[in-house]
Amino acid sequence: MQEQTEIFEWPVTVYYEDTDAGGVVYHSNYLKFFERARTELLRTIGVSQQTLLEQNIGFVVRHMDIDFLQGARLDDHLVVKTSIAELKKASLTFCQEIVNPVGQILCKAMVKVACIDNKKMRPKAMPQSIVMELTQSDR
Amino acid sequence: MQEQTEIFEWPVTVYYEDTDAGGVVYHSNYLKFFERARTELLRTIGVSQQTLLEQNIGFVVRHMDIDFLQGARLDDHLVVKTSIAELKKASLTFCQEIVNPVGQILCKAMVKVACIDNKKMRPKAMPQSIVMELTQSDR
Amino acid sequence: MQEQTEIFEWPVTVYYEDTDAGGVVYHSNYLKFFERARTELLRTIGVSQQTLLEQNIGFVVRHMDIDFLQGARLDDHLVVKTSIAELKKASLTFCQEIVNPVGQILCKAMVKVACIDNKKMRPKAMPQSIVMELTQSDR
Amino acid sequence: MQEQTEIFEWPVTVYYEDTDAGGVVYHSNYLKFFERARTELLRTIGVSQQTLLEQNIGFVVRHMDIDFLQGARLDDHLVVKTSIAELKKASLTFCQEIVNPVGQILCKAMVKVACIDNKKMRPKAMPQSIVMELTQSDR
Numbered sequence: 435m436q437e438q439t440e441i442f443e444w445p446v447t448v449y450y451e452d453t454d455a456g457g458v459v460y461h462s463n464y465l466k467f468f469e470r471a472r473t474e475l476l477r478t479i480g481v482s483q484q485t486l487l488e489q490n491i492g493f494v495v496r497h498m499d500i501d502f503l504q505g506a507r508l509d510d511h512l513v514v515k516t517s518i519a520e521l522k523k524a525s526l527t528f529c530q531e532i533v534n535p536v537g538q539i540l541c542k543a544m545v546k547v548a549c550i551d552n553k554k555m556r557p558k559a560m561p562q563s564i565v566m567e568l569t570q571s572d573r
Numbered sequence: 574m575q576e577q578t579e580i581f582e583w584p585v586t587v588y589y590e591d592t593d594a595g596g597v598v599y600h601s602n603y604l605k606f607f608e609r610a611r612t613e614l615l616r617t618i619g620v621s622q623q624t625l626l627e628q629n630i631g632f633v634v635r636h637m638d639i640d641f642l643q644g645a646r647l648d649d650h651l652v653v654k655t656s657i658a659e660l661k662k663a664s665l666t667f668c669q670e671i672v673n674p675v676g677q678i679l680c681k682a683m684v685k686v687a688c689i690d691n692k693k694m695r696p697k698a699m700p701q702s703i704v705m706e707l708t709q710s711d712r
Numbered sequence: 713m714q715e716q717t718e719i720f721e722w723p724v725t726v727y728y729e730d731t732d733a734g735g736v737v738y739h740s741n742y743l744k745f746f747e748r749a750r751t752e753l754l755r756t757i758g759v760s761q762q763t764l765l766e767q768n769i770g771f772v773v774r775h776m777d778i779d780f781l782q783g784a785r786l787d788d789h790l791v792v793k794t795s796i797a798e799l800k801k802a803s804l805t806f807c808q809e810i811v812n813p814v815g816q817i818l819c820k821a822m823v824k825v826a827c828i829d830n831k832k833m834r835p836k837a838m839p840q841s842i843v844m845e846l847t848q849s850d851r
Numbered sequence: 852m853q854e855q856t857e858i859f860e861w862p863v864t865v866y867y868e869d870t871d872a873g874g875v876v877y878h879s880n881y882l883k884f885f886e887r888a889r890t891e892l893l894r895t896i897g898v899s900q901q902t903l904l905e906q907n908i909g910f911v912v913r914h915m916d917i918d919f920l921q922g923a924r925l926d927d928h929l930v931v932k933t934s935i936a937e938l939k940k941a942s943l944t945f946c947q948e949i950v951n952p953v954g955q956i957l958c959k960a961m962v963k964v965a966c967i968d969n970k971k972m973r974p975k976a977m978p979q980s981i982v983m984e985l986t987q988s989d990r
Binding site: 735740783 | 872873874880882886912913915919
Binding site: 455456457458461462463465466469487492494495496497498499500502505552 | 600
């Protein structure tokens with residue numbers, strides 16, 4: 435049986451920098467919002483990407499499947515909802531949604547992130563401490 | 574039988590703005606490269622997005638399925654290869670790849686773009702002239 | 713005698729999206745941090761840029777003088793300090809600094825912003841309500 | 852007597868990614884256009900920033916004085932005009948303008964760039980080969 439995963443929420447405000455001439459958020463900028471939320475989720479379990487970077491460990495996005503459902507507008511206060519869908523030895527799949535204040539989903543994505551050795555650009559098993567924290571935060 | 578689709582090639586150079594602290598192109602920036610190539614493909618058949626915008630017609634990305642296979646680096650000269658995988662009344666699906674000078678595919682995506690009325694944010698049939706051009710350029 | 717102006721502080725976290733291959737924040741991204749802070753300062757006095765945009769009023773940057781003193785790094789928690797240096801009928805000059813947690817100034821700028829009519833792209837007197845709020849918040 | 856400096860021209864096209872909800876290019880994106888042009892100017896004299904980066908040498912922007920005169924729009928074909936205003940042992944000042952097809956200056960800047968040791972984040976004399984090329988290209 436699949437256990438219920440905790441959902442991590444991270445707020446994002448839409449600034450001019452995020453919008454385009456169509457009057458809404460430029461599509462690739464949702465990926466930045468998703469990444470901020472993943473970074474903050476990792477931070478809550480004690481993972482600093484700068485520290486990992488200094489050890490030549492990086493998390494890189496390998497695959498994304500994204501639905502852009504509705505455009506967000508300037509000044510919108512959004513929430514990025516993130517949960518971990520799958521945890522493997524050298525990769526992690528996140529399920530992410532961006533919702534507006536009335537609860538509409540504007541954008542959703544499945545994001546597969548791999549742990550790599552930044553020098554060799556090769557897959558690398560995630561540090562055990564991270565795996566343990568991620569497993570525990572599931573409870 | 575599926576007819577062979579023409580492949581449109583557009584060059585992209587990697588600048589500092591495109592990279593991140595991991596030393597490679599930040600993942601969401603590949604989406605910008607893909608969009609430049611789609612814009613230029615449309616330009617070759619006479620479609621100006623600024624003109625469409627003034628008529629409140631916009632092309633918005635609805636769905637993307639992306640594989641990030643290998644990182645591009647500063648100063649890399651890449652080519653975005655784009656073909657039209659599917660043409661519907663109010664949407665268009667592009668098949669896109671980013672390749673490096675030795676022919677390795679760094680990133681590939683299926684991108685579904687919808688034609689919308691920018692004021693109402695509703696789907697809209699593509700202008701007939703565009704459909705005709707897209708159909709002809711397939712030959 | 714010059715009266716002491718209130719300083720508005722806005723926190724900014726550095727994510728991968730902000731950095732470049734040099735390992736620090738890409739220089740133009742400090743301008744985004746400055747703009748977020750100006751937007752939030754305006755929000756505290758009740759100004760919504762989306763509402764202004766719907767009235768075809770925009771604030772556009774006309775001039776910037778920027779010193780890039782030191783690079784910020786991934787995961788840095790910065791503070792943008794903003795005060796109003798000059799208030800005119802159709803323009804506003806901000807004095808802004810980005811400081812790191814130990815109080816070092818990483819970047820500082822004088823930013824002149826003009827109020828314009830977005831359709832005509834012409835200067836426009838700032839709405840009286842904004843001028844009043846800005847004058848009062850100086851006390 | 853001041854000798855006449857060569858002007859380097861680099862074309863830039865405005866895509867959706869560059870614009871904002873005001874309908875024009877977002878102000879900080881002109882800095883990206885300026886940087887692409889400086890990179891290409893350096894490339895014409897044989898300087899590869901990726902090669903420099905591998906030697907831990909970086910060019911970082913230290914100071915910018917920018918006038919934003921007029922907004923560029925989606926699909927605009929612009930030209931960035933760049934000349935070297937001053938050449939010192941460890942720094943370089945560029946004079947840059949962005950002009951539209953009818954010759955109007957949209958944005959202009961004086962940009963001081965320093966040569967640094969990327970590890971120590973300290974100023975460093977420019978490689979002699981670069982200085983020679985820059986001096987020769989002035990003739």
